Amino acid sequence: MSLNIAQQVQQKRDKKFYLLVFGCQMNKSDAERLGQILKNIGYSETAKEEEADLIGVVACAVRQKAVDRIYGQVRNWQLIKEKRPLITMLSGCVLERDRKMLKDKFDLFIDIKKLDTLAEQIQALAPEEKLALPDFFDITPSYHSTYRAYVPIMTGCNKFCTYCAVPYTRGKEVSRSSENILTEIKHLLEHSYKEIVLLGQNVNSYGLDQATEIKFPELLKKIDALSDNFWLKFLTSHPYDMSDDLIKVMREGKNINDYLHLPVQSGSDNMLKRMNRHYSVASYKELINKVRRILPQTAVSTDIIVGFCGETEAEFQATAQLLDELKYNMSYLSQYSQRSGTAAAKLYKDDVSPEVKKQRWEELNQILTQNSLDFNKTLIGQSRDMLVDFVDQENDGYKNVGKLSNYVAVHVYSDHPLPVGDFSKVKITEAQAWGVRAEVV
Ligand code: SAH
Numbered sequence: 505m506s507l508n509i510a511q512q513v514q515q516k517r518d519k520k521f522y523l524l525v526f527g528c529q530m531n532k533s534d535a536e537r538l539g540q541i542l543k544n545i546g547y548s549e550t551a552k553e554e555e556a557d558l559i560g561v562v563a564c565a566v567r568q569k570a571v572d573r574i575y576g577q578v579r580n581w582q583l584i585k586e587k588r589p590l591i592t593m594l595s596g597c598v599l600e601r602d603r604k605m606l607k608d609k610f611d612l613f614i615d616i617k618k619l620d621t622l623a624e625q626i627q628a629l630a631p632e633e634k635l636a637l638p639d640f641f642d643i644t645p646s647y648h649s650t651y652r653a654y655v656p657i658m659t660g661c662n663k664f665c666t667y668c669a670v671p672y673t674r675g676k677e678v679s680r681s682s683e684n685i686l687t688e689i690k691h692l693l694e695h696s697y698k699e700i701v702l703l704g705q706n707v708n709s710y711g712l713d714q715a716t717e718i719k720f721p722e723l724l725k726k727i728d729a730l731s732d733n734f735w736l737k738f739l740t741s742h743p744y745d746m747s748d749d750l751i752k753v754m755r756e757g758k759n760i761n762d763y764l765h766l767p768v769q770s771g772s773d774n775m776l777k778r779m780n781r782h783y784s785v786a787s788y789k790e791l792i793n794k795v796r797r798i799l800p801q802t803a804v805s806t807d808i809i810v811g812f813c814g815e816t817e818a819e820f821q822a823t824a825q826l827l828d829e830l831k832y833n834m835s836y837l838s839q840y841s842q843r844s845g846t847a848a849a850k851l852y853k854d855d856v857s858p859e860v861k862k863q864r865w866e867e868l869n870q871i872l873t874q875n876s877l878d879f880n881k882t883l884i885g886q887s888r889d890m891l892v893d894f895v896d897q898e899n900d901g902y903k904n905v906g907k908l909s910n911y912v913a914v915h916v917y918s919d920h921p922l923p924v925g926d927f928s929k930v931k932i933t934e935a936q937a938w939g940v941r942a943e944v945v
């Protein structure tokens with residue numbers, strides 16, 4: 505029996521938080537609100553400190569006794585962090601003076617008045633959470649959607665990139681049975697779902713952990729054959745094992761989208777080696793060129809980390825050059841942040857200053873903006889399907905907002921609202937860095 509989507513989300517939400525409250529009734533109420541937000545973003549509460557992925561302290565630091573107790577705990581957590589990933593967070597009524605002293609001892613300080621920034625802060629600290637919690641961090645969710653479904657096909661990762669916490673927090677790769685996946689997607693399509701996004705940290709390894717299971721290209725082919733007229737995407741591919749078979753299935757598929765997310769992380773061979781990525785810049789470029797030769801329409805996006813341990817200016821420039829050369833239509837840029845328990849935390853020094861990381865991020869962001877604009881310009885004049893996400897009434901008309909099959913955002917002004925959750929034919933008229941404008945055909 506296949507799991508429904510809500511159950512799968514529940515399964516994926518296996519990260520736990522533990523809250524310690526030192527203080528009065530007010531602090532308890534703060535902790536309740538904080539706990540609720542953590543639950544909303546996919547954590548569940550545990551009463552056992554030793555199994556927590558995130559430990560939060562809600563303290564009344566007005567009293568010295570509480571401050572002393574915090575110091576005592578922090579030392580223990582430091583020891584845990586040497587062995588496994590752990591996020592520590594401080595909140596509550598913390599005085600400015602104590603806050604300054606305690607700030608460096610925690611990964612996050614959350615102002616209780618600004619709880620709404622919590623998810624963003626956790627993600628900045630742990631960007632890999634994005635895939636783990638797609639319903640929250642993606643711009644347009646969600647599992648509650650009646651037309652777009654994120655379907656996990658596997659969990660965990662065996663790659664052990666040195667900076668990444670996923671192999672520790674989510675464990676080894678485990679693939680779901682293809683029978684379960686196919687039954688679930690069939691059910692979704694019968695209920696008129698329009699877009700299916702397959703999820704896994706490294707979908708190309710699908711099935712490798714099960715001797716009798718089919719592999720990813722075959723799984724994709726079978727899903728593609730389930731019906732006509734739906735969109736099919738998958739995230740994320742690792743360049744090391746993206747096969748020719750997969751490219752062939754993408755080319756022959758009738759529903760598989762013109763979209764590929766292929767994280768490169770860095771444009772320097774030395775950095776790639778230190779990151780344990782198992783490919784070179786040259787082999788990565790060859791792969792992208794092959795994809796573009798065989799699938800010329802495909803929009804390719806990537807992930808990049810700036811300021812990884814030991815990254816020199818020349819190594820960073822190599823990344824900037826690669827970004828410039830490969831002209832991705834989208835790049836997700838992150839500044840390296842050390843994750844406890846990972847190989848990089850043990851082996852290397854996090855020695856690029858926050859100012860330099862920020863500056864490098866901004867430099868890449870400029871290139872990315874230009875590339876997106878250039879890519880979007882190539883779409884002008886094309887007639888395509890748009891999947892409508894929402895409609896706003898504006899002045900004397902309607903602004904329809906949605907996506908193209910290649911994940912490019914699209915805005916359409918019209919006299920009548922377009923049907924939300926369904927495809928509409930539109931013609932692209934104008935390009936911007938954020939996406940395109942189009943008109944109803
Ligand atoms: N499995 C995917 C990505 C998963 S994590 C892959 O192999 O590419 C999503 C992105 O978060 C990564 O691609 C990386 O760019 C970023 N990331 C992961 N750990 C990070 C860290 N410690 N600091 C900064 N960025 C990180």
Ligand code: SF4
Pocket residue numbers: 632661662663664665668669670671705706742
């Ligand atoms: Fe993390 Fe690397 Fe696995 Fe991606 S492939 S989840 S970056 S260890």
